[in-house]
Amino acid sequence: MKIKKVLFALVLIIVAALDFYHPHGAAHEVHFWWQKIPGFDAIFGFLGCFALMLFAKKVIYPLFSREEDYYDR
């Protein structure tokens, strides 16, 4: 189990690091300022995932969740 965790961490670091390196001639179109931030997609994915899950759980779920027979009553 520990090996898996270490491997996963290693892969994460490598992929995040790769975004700092741009091979010569690799065209990458930039339209917005945030696309220039290295590792933006990784950070966005990580934080966005939490934001979405918390939004669904803390806002949408308490507001709109009902018993299963809600419409049959």
Next chain:
Amino acid sequence: MTGNILPPYIYYFVGALLLPVIPGRLLKRLVTLAVPVATFATLLSLPTGSYDTLPFLTYHLVLMRVDKLSVVFAYIFILMSFIYIIYALHIKEEGEMVAALLYGGSALGVTFAGDYFTLFFFWEIMAGASVFLIWYNRTEASVKAGYRYLLVHIAGGCLLLAGILFQIATKHSIAFEPGAFGGIASYFILAGFMVNAAVPPLHPWLPDAYPMGTVTGSVLLSVYTTKSAVYVLCRGFAGVEILIWLGAIMAVYGVVYAFIEVDMRKLLSHHIISQVGYMVCGVGIGTELALNGAVSLAYGNILYKGLLFMVCGAIIHVTGKRKLTELSGKGLYKTMPYALTMYAIAAFSISAVPLFNGFICKPMVVAGAGEAHYGIAELLLHIASVGTFVSVGLKLPYFAWFGKPIHPHENEAVNVGHTPFNMRIAMAITAFLCIAYGIYPDALYRLLPYTVNFHPYTYGHVVKTMGMLLFVLLAFVIYLPKISLHDRINLDTDWFYRKGASLLYGFVSGPMDAFYRNMQARFSRQVDYIAFAFRNPFTAPSLLWLGVQRFIASGFGALKSVPDLARVEAEIQDLSKTPYDPNAYKSPVGVGVMLSVLFLAIFVLIHLLR
């Protein structure tokens, strides 16, 4: 070449007509399989252009408009119906296959329609045929959901028809062409299209009805209605800005709802809304890149979303369970590894993992938003990608195949039968296509309406995508212990008509009914009194007048200067006792004779004196 070839989708309708009378199951299956093959073969030989015109009133119906946009949708519709037929070969319900053929044929009819009347005709058949894929599930819930589905689509059809009539009134044309957006006709037509594309707030029919379909039928439902709506939006409303925002919002909306859903197919249905959101957004941007993105995403989505529905259908077929709360902790990874593999391919595709077909189409829409400088829309689509991977790529498979038991007291193992062979074949074909298009994108890019200048496999793109996906995975792993599933449903905008209907019913059966009864009782009292008064026509005027006085007296008795109620009652009693005597007021016969003789004499006199 005009007007003398049959539209290729006629095979679907002929097939649907013949299927019930063909003897033998084997022959039936062969004929059904031949339908998409024959249609495809015919389509290959057709030239581009508009033909098969029919005169109708003072208009011309165009049954076939063949160009790159309609052909690419037709290809995937035909391909998916072929896969569906394989997936459904084991079912004994013949009616479902008939409905499926009609549904497929009418979706193709919509795709090739060159005018609004033809479009509307097939649009309505599509709604009427598809509802049977829900009803054949034969549960009370599916019958009810089917009715709601049908009502929503009939309402949507009415919006479309209203728009078409407005267009005829203003432009005197039924041609289905991209026109300047604006004007009442285009608003109504767009609203009609948006119902089928499940654009919020007109979307709740989709997650309401699709999970209620048969195991096989839901696969087909996930394909035709929404994607044919995307096609007509591409054709008629490319570049309409409001669609960008509606699309971007629905992309996020779908994943948020998908995240709190526990019914597998309902989760996927919410997710269809999210995926169609990307397409609607692409249509709204309207550039060549974005439109190519929308079309290719529709194509790719039909494959992987179909596969997701097939796998979840297989689980339901085998275990009889449809909710993650019932499946979690049942160890399905041991009993259904084949389904898990197929699911993984579909989930990687939908999450746009490199080498799978989502990667070659979804980023095209996002890049389209970037290229056109819609920053907010681009970020919304990004966050929807995150949600896609979490809800469809991680949450659903984790709880369906792995997970811990949610209801520990229900410890019985799920009844694991075996997946029919034909289902496995259908899943394998679709999974193969998902990978094949991912590895060789040009196979799809060649079919797109515009020349493709998009290269998915660049260094930066692959690295950024992988970075995002892996860090989403990290966030999910960290958050996983906190995820709890509950057997609950989530309200949506269908609340308005589902609860509204019972409110309306309550209003009609309560206050409205009481009002009606009250009015009826009052009027019948008056009628009774009039009948009572006219028992004696001679006293009737007096009795009626007394009745009016009594009405006033009983109503306003507290006021001064109104008739005294007791006196009026007594008079009525008195007067009504006078019996009707026909002879009492009868004049002697002689008077009448004398009068007539007199008048005759005057008449003669006048006549003679003139």
